[in-house]
Amino acid sequence: MQMSQQQLSYRKRIDRVVNYIYDHLDEPIDLQLLADVACMSPYHWHRVYRAIQGETIAATVKRLRLHRAAGQLAHSKISIEEIAERSGYSSLAAFSRAFTQIYGQPPAQFRRAGAHVKLQEAIAQGEGHLYPVEIKTIEAQTLIGLPHQGDYMDIGRVFEPVFGWLGQAGLLPQMRHAMAIYYHDPDSVPEPDLQSFAGAVMEGDVEMPEHFQTRVVKGGRYAVLRYRGAYAEMADAYRWLFGTWLTTNGYELGDAPCVEAYRNNPREVSPADLLTDIYLPLAEV
Structure with missing residues (x-):
């Protein structure tokens, strides 16, 4: 179903709010x-936002702030008090309650003994069977979506309009899965220069908005790691895949970027239950 110009106008205005x-x-x-960002009446704009996005502004802000907080707890030395303040909480206790509700443990415990800590210890010890990895041959797949530049943890800012467009156009039943292409190593490329692409693989032909783009995921052999857990802790799974699994299994890397396929929705399951397939390209035999 093609969206009308009026529907596209509302979609673009909501996207401006999300980016803000x-x-x-x-x-x-x-x-x-x-409301000013959305160019809508302050009396009604939030109802439009909730109807289109499927959640309130408060829910969006809380989800994004706690996602960022989890990344800061796992990968920075910023104090928990400062993270709480940056996340909009007036007290450490309030932040701790909100974080525990979503991530299943208090911030201090998450930093001290979260899955990322156990994984880092396992990497240091060279454990070779931390995650299930399958060798798969896939056909080339076309993604419809939008490019993103900058911190990979912020790729959600382009996934939001992609899913918003799919939902508003009634195309979600045609989506096979969401995917993202990551073109650079975040440990070696400056954060502002990181390039990625967020999109969806669709069944059948789909008319997309003019500002959307397509990318092709190269067909061929991939090592596919099934990761279960919060996106904020996934960087260490990559380090294990490259540093332990690849070097102990004798495979050669292929000439293509890494790809992630997302198997469930962060709005519908807890961070601990998120499922992501990481595709590592392999050279053909």
Whole structure:
């Protein structure tokens, strides 16, 4: 189903709001200001947002702030007090309650003994069977979506409009799965220069908005790691895949970027239950 120009207009205005939220997570969220960003009446715009996005502004802000907080706890030395303040909580206790509700453990425990800590210890000890890895041959797949530049943890800012467009156009039943292509190693390329692409693989022909783009995931052999857990802790799974699994199994890397396929929805399951397939390209035999 092709969206009307009016539907596209509303979609673009909601996308502006989402981008504003990503850019101002450290600041108080002003509903009047967001109404101005959306160019809608302050009396009604939030109802439009909820109807299109499937969640309230408060739920969006909480989800994005806690996602960022988990990444900061796992991969930075920023104090928990500062992370709580940046996340918009007036007290450490309030932040701890909200974080525990979503991630299943308090922030201090998550930093001290989360899955990322256990994985780092296992990597140091050279454990070779931390995750299930299968060798698969896949056909080339075309993604419909949008490019992203910058921190990979922020790729959600382009997934939001992709899924919003699919939902508003009634195309979600045609989606096979969501995927992202990651072109660079975040440990060696400066964060502002990181390039990625967020999209969906669709069944059949789909008319997409003019500003959307396509990318092709190269067909061929891949090592596919099934990762279960929060996106914020997934960087260590990559390090294990490259540093332990690849070097002990004798495979040669293929000439293609890594790809992730997302098997469930972060709005519908807890971070601990998120399923992601990481595709590592392998050279043909």
